[in-house]
Structure formats: C-alpha cells, structure tokens
Amino acid sequence: MNHASWINIVYIISCVLFAFGLKFLGSPATARQGNWMSALGMLLAVLATLTAKEIIGFQWIILGGTIGASLGAFVAMRAAMTQMPEMVALLHGFGGLASVFVDWSAYQNHTPDTVVVITALYLSILIGGVTFTGSLVAWAKLSERLPGKPLLFQGQQLVNIAVLAGVLLLAVPFYMTPAYHPVFLWILALSLALGVLLVIPIGGADMPVVISVLNSYSGLVACTTGFVINNVLLIVVGALVGANGIILSYIMCKAMNRSLNNVLFGAFAARKKKTEGTAKGEVKPISPEDAFLILESARSVVITPGYGLAVAQAQHAVRELGELLEKNGADVKYAIHPVAGRMPGHMNVLLAEANVPYDQLVEMDHINPLMDTVDVAIVIGANDTVNPAALHDKTSPIYGMPIIETFKAKTVFVIKRSMAAGFAGIENELFYYDNTRMIFGDAKDIAQKLVAEFKSAV
Amino acid sequence: MENQIIPFVFLLYILALSVFLGFALISRVPPLLHTPLMSEANAISGITLVGALIAAGSGDANSPLTIFLGTAAVAMATFNVVGGYLVTERMLKMFRSKTSAHSPVHSKG
Numbered sequence: 001m002n003h004a005s006w007i008n009i010v011y012i013i014s015c016v017l018f019a020f021g022l023k024f025l026g027s028p029a030t031a032r033q034g035n036w037m038s039a040l041g042m043l044l045a046v047l048a049t050l051t052a053k054e055i056i057g058f059q060w061i062i063l064g065g066t067i068g069a070s071l072g073a074f075v076a077m078r079a080a081m082t083q084m085p086e087m088v089a090l091l092h093g094f095g096g097l098a099s100v101f102v103d104w105s106a107y108q109n110h111t112p113d114t115v116v117v118i119t120a121l122y123l124s125i126l127i128g129g130v131t132f133t134g135s136l137v138a139w140a141k142l143s144e145r146l147p148g149k150p151l152l153f154q155g156q157q158l159v160n161i162a163v164l165a166g167v168l169l170l171a172v173p174f175y176m177t178p179a180y181h182p183v184f185l186w187i188l189a190l191s192l193a194l195g196v197l198l199v200i201p202i203g204g205a206d207m208p209v210v211i212s213v214l215n216s217y218s219g220l221v222a223c224t225t226g227f228v229i230n231n232v233l234l235i236v237v238g239a240l241v242g243a244n245g246i247i248l249s250y251i252m253c254k255a256m257n258r259s260l261n262n263v264l265f266g267a268f269a270a271r272k273k274k275t276e277g278t279a280k281g282e283v284k285p286i287s288p289e290d291a292f293l294i295l296e297s298a299r300s301v302v303i304t305p306g307y308g309l310a311v312a313q314a315q316h317a318v319r320e321l322g323e324l325l326e327k328n329g330a331d332v333k334y335a336i337h338p339v340a341g342r343m344p345g346h347m348n349v350l351l352a353e354a355n356v357p358y359d360q361l362v363e364m365d366h367i368n369p370l371m372d373t374v375d376v377a378i379v380i381g382a383n384d385t386v387n388p389a390a391l392h393d394k395t396s397p398i399y400g401m402p403i404i405e406t407f408k409a410k411t412v413f414v415i416k417r418s419m420a421a422g423f424a425g426i427e428n429e430l431f432y433y434d435n436t437r438m439i440f441g442d443a444k445d446i447a448q449k450l451v452a453e454f455k456s457a458v
Numbered sequence: 459m460e461n462q463i464i465p466f467v468f469l470l471y472i473l474a475l476s477v478f479l480g481f482a483l484i485s486r487v488p489p490l491l492h493t494p495l496m497s498e499a500n501a502i503s504g505i506t507l508v509g510a511l512i513a514a515g516s517g518d519a520n521s522p523l524t525i526f527l528g529t530a531a532v533a534m535a536t537f538n539v540v541g542g543y544l545v546t547e548r549m550l551k552m553f554r555s556k557t558s559a560h561s562p563v564h565s566k567g
Contacts (some may be wrong), residue, residue, distance in 0.1 A: 022480075022495075023486075025495055026483075026486045028488075028490060028550075031550045031553070032551065035543060038498060038501065038502060039543045041502075042502065042505070042539055046511065049511045049512065050511060050515075052515075054515065055512060055516060056516060057515055060529040061514045061515050063529055064514055064529040064530065064532030068532060068534060068539075069536050072537040072540030072542075073541070073544055075545075076541040084493055084497070084545070087541070088496055091542055094535075095506065095538045098504070098506045098531045098534035098535040099506045099509075101510070101528070101530055102506055102527075104527050105524045105527040106513065215496055215500075222506055223473065225506060227466075227469060229509045229512070230463055230464055231509060232464060232469065232472055233505055234505055237502050238503070239477045239480050240479065240480040240483070240499070241480075241502060243477055244480065244484045244495065245499070247485055248492060251489070251492075336489070336490075343492075344489070344493060345490065346493055348493065349493045349549050352552040357555055358490055359555055363488070
C-alpha cells in the first residue's frame with residue numbers, strides 16, 4: 001500500500017470521529033466529549049496530511065497556521081455569548097474564502113481538464129464567493145456596523161439579476177477555455193458582488209435564517225472543493241455541514257412560519273400593511289410589590305424570555321429570581337421559542353451562561369401542552385413569540401407562526417418598558433387579556449426588585 | 459494524493475451517503491444545543507485546511523500568488539478550526555444539569 005492510501009485511511013478515522021462528535025451533541029451530557037472527539041479527528045487529519053509527499057516546505061504552513069490559530073483562539077476566548085452570531089458569521093466567511101483560495105491555487109498549479117473538475121471549480125468559486133461576502137455583510141449587520149434594517153436601492157432587483165446572469169453566462173467561456181484566467185477572475189468578482197447583494201436586503205431579525213443558509217453554503221463549498229482537489233474528507237465533511245445548515249434553516253423558517261424564499265427575497269415584495277391591532281380594552285398594570293404577592297403563592301412558574309432579556313442584561317437577575325421561586329416551593333421552567341435570540345439555540349446559551357441548569361430550559365413544543373397547569377407565566381423581553389393573534393387572527397402578519405402559549409396560564413406577567421409594538425410592529429393582544437398584568441420597567445430592574453421582595457420576605 | 463485519482467462516481471457515492479449520515483445525525487441534536495452545533499460545524503468545515511496545507515506546502519512551481527493563496531488559506535482554515543472548537547468548548551462548559559449547576563460557578567456577572 002502506498003503512502004497516499006495510508007493518509008486516506010487516517011482520513012476515514014477522522015470521518016468516524018467527526019460523525020461521533022455530532023452524534024454526541026445529541027445530549028448535553030455527552031456534548032463536550034463529542035467536541036473533543038471531533039477535534040481529535042481534525043488533528044489526525046492535519047498530521048496525516050503533513051506527511052504527504054507533495055509538501056516540501058513548511059515555512060508558509062507554519063506562518064499561516066500560527067496566524068490563524070492565535071487569531072482563532074483570541075476571538076473564541078474573548079467573544080461574549082451575545083456576540084456568538086457574529087462570531088459564527090465570521091467563521092462562515094473565512095471558511096468560504098479559505099475554500100476559494102484552495103481552489104484558486106489548484107487552478108494556478110494546473111488547468112482543469114475534465115468536465116467534473118471544471119464544474120466543481122466553477123461552483124466552488126461561485127458558492128465560496130457568495131459565502132464570503134454574504135457572511136461579512138451578515139456579520140456587519142449583527143454587530144451593528146451596518147444598519148439592521150433591509151438596505152434597498154432603486155433598481156436593486158435589476159442589478160441582482162444582471163450580476164446573476166453574468167455569473168451564469170461566464171460558465172460558457174469558462175468551459176470552453178478553462179485556461180483563460182480573466183474569465184475565472186470575473187466569475188470570482190461577480191460572485192463576491194452577488195454575496196453582498198443577496199444579504200443587504202435582508203433585515204436583522206431574519207439573520208438566524210441567513211446564518212443557517214450561509215452555514216449550508218460553507219458546507220457545500222467544502223464539498224465542491226473536495227471534487228476539485230479530489231479529496232474524500234472534504235466531501236464527507238462538506239456534506240455533514242451542508243445538511244446541518246439545511247436542517248437549521250428549515251427549523252428557523254418553520255418557527256417563523258415563513259418560506260425560505262420569503263425570508264431571502266421578502267424585502268422586494270410589497271409589504272403587507274401593518275394591521276391595526278384588533279386588540280382593544282384596558283391594560284392592567286401591576287406594581288412589582290403586588291406581583292410578588294402573586295408569585296409567592298405560585299406553585300408553578302414559566303419564564304418566557306426573548307432577546308430583550310439579553311439586551312437588558314437581565315439574565316443573571318432573572319436566574320436569581322428563578323432560584324428564589326424554587327426555594328419558595330414553585331416549579332420553575334424557562335420556555336424557549338426557537339427564534340428567541342439571534343441564531344438557532346442562542347437563548348439557551350445565554351441562559352446557560354447565567355447558570356440556569358439546562359433541565360429547566362424547555363422547548364416550545366414541550367411546554368405548550370403544560371401551559372394550562374401553570375400558575376404564573378412571566379414574559380420578559382419577548383413579544384411576537386407570545387402573541388395569541390398568531391393562532392387565530394388571519395389578518396395578522398404573524399398568523400400561523402407557532403407561539404409560546406403563555407395566555408393559557410392562570411396569570412401572565414409581561415415585563416415591558418412601554419406599550420410600544422414589537423419587532424414586527426404588531427400590537428400584542430396578550431397585553432389586553434383578562435389574566436394579563438403588565439409590569440412596566442426595565443427587565444433587569446424589575447427582576448432585581450422582585451428578587452429584593454423575596455429576600456426581604458424571608 | 460495526486461498519484462491516485464479517486465474516480466468521480468466513487469466520490470458521488472460517498473457524497474450521497476454522507477448527506478444521509480448528516481441528516482440522520484443532526485436531526486437528533488436538540489434545539490438546546492443548536493448554537494454549539496453550528497460552531498462545531500464551523501470547526502469541522504475548517505477541514506479545508508487539509509487542502510490548504512498541500513497548497514501552501516507544495517513549493518515546487520510556486521509563484522508568489524500561489525504562496526499567498528496557500529498561506530492565507532491555511533490561516534483562515536486554522537482560524538475556523540481553532541476558533542470553532544474553542545468557542546464550542548466554551549459554550550458547552552456552561553451547560554450544566556440541575557444537580558451540578560451550583561458547583562463551579564462560571565459566570566461574569
């Protein structure tokens with residue numbers, strides 16, 4: 001058996017370790033172990049590759065590796081949990097560009113001669129280019145370096161279509177004369193432009209979907225690069241990552257009751273006019289002191305957080321409140337909507353960071369059937385994800401979106417700064433329900449007041 | 459591995475089966491862990507590193523352009539691998555069950 005075969009055998013072991021890594025992520029108890037197995041698989045793959053005959057000098061590898069590893073470690077250790085979506089967007093972008101560079105360097109070294117390699121190269125550059133600039137725009141929007149709202153300009157659709165058509169048409173000369181480098185560079189340039197154009201019209205609230213889609217692109221580009229450089233490992237991993245992105249995009253879209261098409265291109269469609277809230281009636285404010293009296297006698301409490309909780313930095317105060325409620329004999333759970341947060345699963349990480357045990361984090365589909373039996377549901381920083389209009393009001397823009405059914409609880413507390421409408425600009429009829437009490441104020445402030453009440457009562 | 463080109467059809471087989479494997483594995487990850495799932499996916503997509511190593515290390519006919527491309531690809535892929543695994547580890551360390559929640563407090567606030 002020759003040396004290249006040995007390397008491929010190590011690659012098989014790496015694939016198995018990557019698969020186990022993902023399998024172990026099936027439970028929080030084994031997830032860390034899985035991550036280490038996956039990292040071990042990566043280490044083996046790298047070490048095996050370094051023994052390849054093609055590698056004759058290490059100086060550039062050492063230089064690149066040192067820069068990448070130190071920057072990666074620095075960013076990974078410093079990023080706040082609220083910044084995780086930005087970090088992930090950045091990783092997607094670099095992953096995409098790394099693949100493009102690998103393809104490009106393969107292209108420089110020898111001209112592709114088979115239809116398979118030319119096709120794979122073309123797709124790699126296209127998807128990789130889109131992934132790189134698309135991720136950078138997503139990163140800029142998430143970190144508020146660009147405005148979160150959709151950026152639209154006159155004739156944008158025309159420009160998009162022209163650029164897309166340009167990239168597709170360039171495939172023809174690329175097939176006919178793959179050795180002609182300017183065509184290659186034009187494909188790359190237009191792909192980079194396309195990535196920007198595709199993401200700027202998408203609003204900040206839809207970034208969870210965009211991140212998931214870019215995740216699957218970063219997998220696809222690894223895959224096509226695998227075909228370009230004839231490497232099995234890239235194809236397997238690319239498929240795994242691609243599947244990951246597709247599944248997460250689907251889950252996010254379902255949780256918003258929107259099609260992927262609507263999220264990605266919705267800004268161009270005529271916006272449905274915001275319906276005036278059909279909700280009428282009186283809101284019933286309550287002071288933290290009175291709220292405490294109700295909470296004190298509650299046997300079961302469900303806290304429903306939205307991203308507003310993280311914006312107000314109230315995680316720790318809320319966790320403390322949860323602990324005091326438990327000490328008081330109540331059963332405390334946190335109801336997590338799939339789109340609470342800025343990326344899939346984000347709210348769970350934010351609460352875990354505040355030391356909330358994961359057994360208390362309950363997903364929407366599991367908490368809703370129990371909602372009838374809950375004494376008090378506390379809504380903090382969430383709005384549209386608890387709006388009952390989504391269930392019955394066919395004229396509502398969010399009609400059909402699954403919600404956390406807090407309105408079924410005996411009493412609902414909504415902690416909110418003011419009566420301003422939520423992210424989607426829709427009135428929330430939950431605020432007018434008979435069993436709803438509004439606690440007006442800053443989330444962190446109110447949580448701390450409630451904590452103080454509990455402490456002084458003991 | 460230039461001396462043994464793997465036929466296209468075999469690569470397609472592997473791709474098809476890997477897609478199934480991916481869907482089977484990932485659909486079983488609970489929403490609780492979707493953020494670490496994504497960052498771990500970032501880390502493994504840094505597998506482009508194996509291609510980048512060859513690109514940066516095969517000096518031979520190197521023009522400055524290929525050296526630059528190879529070195530930059532190594533840097534970015536390593537960024538993904540190291541950053542991805544470390545940030546995943548950092549997140550997963552925070553997930554504690556009720557029984558162990560209060561032992562090593564790991565919070566900033």
